[in-house]
Amino acid sequence: QKEVEQNSGPLSVPEGAIASLNCTYSDRVSQSFFWYRQYSGKSPELIMSIYSNGDKEDGRFTAQLNKASQYVSLLIRDSQPSDSATYLCAVYQTRDEKLTFGTGTRLTIIP
Amino acid sequence: SAVISQKPSRDICQRGTSLTIQCQVDSQVTMMFWYRQQPGQSLTLIATANQGSEATYESGFVIDKFPISRPNLTFSTLTVSNMSPEDSSIYLCSVEEQGNQPQHFGDGTRLSIL
Numbered sequence: 224q225k226e227v228e229q230n231s232g233p234l235s236v237p238e239g240a241i242a243s244l245n246c247t248y249s250d251r252v253s254q255s256f257f258w259y260r261q262y263s264g265k266s267p268e269l270i271m272s273i274y275s276n277g278d279k280e281d282g283r284f285t286a287q288l289n290k291a292s293q294y295v296s297l298l299i300r301d302s303q304p305s306d307s308a309t310y311l312c313a314v315y316q317t318r319d320e321k322l323t324f325g326t327g328t329r330l331t332i333i334p
Numbered sequence: 335s336a337v338i339s340q341k342p343s344r345d346i347c348q349r350g351t352s353l354t355i356q357c358q359v360d361s362q363v364t365m366m367f368w369y370r371q372q373p374g375q376s377l378t379l380i381a382t383a384n385q386g387s388e389a390t391y392e393s394g395f396v397i398d399k400f401p402i403s404r405p406n407l408t409f410s411t412l413t414v415s416n417m418s419p420e421d422s423s424i425y426l427c428s429v430e431e432q433g434n435q436p437q438h439f440g441d442g443t444r445l446s447i448l
Contacts, residue, residue, distance in 0.1 A: 255436075257436050257437075265441070265442075266424075266426055266439040266440060266441050266442045267377070267426075267439050268439075269436050269437075269438060272436050311376060311377070313437075321379055321382075321392075322367075322379070322437055324376045324377045325376060326375070326376045327376050
């Protein structure tokens with residue numbers, strides 16, 4: 224089992240709809256969870272951090288964390304073509320004190 | 335967040351040569367890291383750059399191939415030594431400004447080896 228798993232996609236979502244991105248992780252004692260957005264040819268950009276169970280909202284983005292299920296998700300409301308990118312889930316694994324990235328989900332917003 | 339300058343932004347190198355990549359931050363940061371991102375892949379941590387001591391390397395990466403320096407709290411270098419086509423990748427510097435804070439990335443160095 225991979226330490227951080229994401230569906231690679233591509234995930235296609237119509238403009239204006241909700242895009243839902245999912246991530247599972249194996250280290251049960253992980254405490255910090257991050258979503259990065261990476262445009263093609265660019266470096267990853269942090270868009271959300273979440274540390275406790277529940278939802279955290281920032282503009283059109285909502286991160287959801289369920290530590291019991293070892294699951295973190297990112298919702299993008301009112302999706303825009305500019306949201307088309309690869310989204311990387313990253314988990315700070317307490318076990319080995321490092322940030323581990325998933326393989327990323329490629330999201331395409333269809334106008 | 336800190337402004338991270340990484341250079342060169344890209345380079346094309348000959349097999350067997352070495353290239354040093356620089357990462358400069360506009361403020362003192364606790365942690366600096368070096369990652370590799372191969373085409374179509376996610377990020378793999380190469381090493382943690384420790385200020386004033388030897389870097390901490392991840393499994394599969396060795397100091398002879400990827401020597402790292404961090405002379406102070408704002409600057410680090412990664413050298414890719416004796417390059418082969420398999421080293422063609424994007425190399426990224428990241429920083430953690432304070433403990434247990436998110437990492438932020440430089441713009442990366444796109445390296446191609448002929």
